[in-house]
Amino acid sequence: MKFKTLALAAAAGVLLAANAQAQTEIQWWHSMTAVNGEWVNDLAKQFNESQKSYKIVPTFKGSYDESMTAAVAAFRAGNAPDILQVFEVGTATMMASKKAVVPVSKVMTDAGYKFDSKAYISAVAGYYTAPSGEMLSFPFNSSTTIFYFNKDAFKAAGLPTDKAPSTWPEVVAAAAKLKASGHKCPFTTAWQGWTQLESFSSWHNVEFATRGNGLQGMDARLKVDSPLHLRHIENLANMAKQGLFVYKGRGNVPEASFVSGECAMINTSSGFYGNVAKNAKFAYGLAPLPYYPDVQGAPQNTVIGGASLWVMSGKKPEQYKGIASFFDFISKPEVQAASHQRTGYLPVTMAAYKLTEDSGFYAKNPGTDVAVTQMIRKVTDKSRGIRLGNYVQIRTIEDEELEQVWGGKKTPKEALDSIVKRGNEQLERFQKANKG
């Protein structure tokens, strides 16, 4: 009897092992934390349950820059993952690394899937497309910069809660009222370089960098020393001096101060929505980024942020087939729409947007369509997106110089001039290193 059970168990074990062998595992490295991390795991689980041949294994590899570094190290050692999530800042680097990646459009057509880049929102597809028109990476969690405000705090300050301040002068006025009502942090911003310089530029239809913000070639140079940029940074510096804008740190660190209720207004990624929806203990509103009403052409559209999925080179054919079938799965309008509604990231395809609209989601959750409507306008050469080499360093330069403005150590003019000078050195180096 005992022997029989043992034999059975052994047989079952062998069978299971054989079954596992037949399945092709696909390693997916990502940088999604908390609610967004759960989302990624759920996507993998849904896909794995939907078919038997492939198994997507998502692995959290640290923040965006950490996972990219990990992938680089792994690639050099011959152990690269199959799919790698790379933030928009790393896009130019990935595009230049032609030997390390396989274009997504090739992966899809090789596996026999129809791949229509026109199905995507043009600002999204345009950003991840090579000058040759080939789509290089799969738009996954695309976001853009929007404005969040705390309705409870607005109410306490006697401000209208049904309409967010839509221009910068209105933001200043609202911040003053919030301060007068005893609010310690009326306004803050996360990702200061992305929101206050990069997105600010395309939102006002002015260049952030030449050569179509770098999309047309590697010889782009920064243009953030323009009068409009100067005016905006001077405005923010004045707000900082009066305690209307409180600096809360780099990257997404300031977001915590909005969720906790400490800061009443924040500029940050639309991908922050999932966190707010889950954790904010107050009524909140989403709105488009503020603009200067006297600037011609404003508001235009905001720039894309977030990340895309890159397929690494040197894998077996069946792995590429699995990747293609996974991408096809997560491109389905209903999957896309569900992801969009859950996270606040852009729907990426027009079909997913329509589906969400028809389901009445936007009507039920006012403001969730802000990011989409901000993005689906017809883009100009100045607003299509920003794609620069050594972008990681440029972002840090923006952080370093702006911090000195908020701290009163540099004038806005000095800081912007310095960003241009130091940033251009980085661009020249990237151009030289990649023979662009």
Place this chain on the structure above:
Amino acid sequence: MEKRVQFRSSWLPWVLIAPQMAVICVFFFWPAAQAILQSLQEQDAFGSSTEWVGLDNFQRLFSDATYLESFKTTALFSVLVAGLGIVLSLLLAVFADRVVRGVTFYRTLLILPYAVAPAVAGVLWVFMFSPALGVVAYALGKFGYDWNHLLNGGQAMALIVLAAVWKQISYNFLFFVAALQSIPKSLIEAAAIDGAGPWRRFWGIQLPLISPTTFFLLVMNVVYAFFETFGIVDAATNGGPGKDTSILVYRVYYDGFKAMDLGGSAAQSAVLMLIVIVLTVVQFRYVEKKVNY
């Protein structure tokens, strides 16, 4: 007749030091050679194209004003970390040496921070000093002192020095306690009988007798401040505000692991290596003269 034991074999000494040499070669010389090799190259992120650029990476470094600035930052940081770290732990060790009851308990508590990873230490201190949520920042605010290390460079520096010193105190403490214990009790007792108070005994007997340990710790602490503190800086300040806490080793880490500029990062490590070698030589040549063994 020679009194010392002598090995006549010509190969045995080599065999005996071989394991040690192997360890040094694999874990020190080889990576160091790699770093120097890489500092002469320019590579793209994934390493698919490599180009020899000679001394370009170094040239670029020394024409970068912010790099030269970070020498000053690093000097200030390492003097503060090594100085404060040694003085504070010596003080603690002298006190712990006089404790009669519960010695193990006190010592264990003092050694505990050594088990904490640098990045975790950085985060711990950031929590305490966070301008909005931190306990210490709140307490300072109550005394009318406005703490905001996000914008105040001096405070940011104070924060990373504090975290780095706190983390290193246990290590120093261990060595100091051991050194103090190894001083023969009879010496101290004799001095006490001659009428020397605790202060006099410390200056006249204990301090000179533990000077080899102090010297050793000086070297170790300088090396620690130069090489092992990037985790703290990364977690606490990211080198900001501006570049006010961007010490050399943090820049090596940032350029290599965040910005993926391996050539530039390797060139910086070569410079850093040179600095520490020079510093160590200086310490052995001049400071060691004051040490009595």
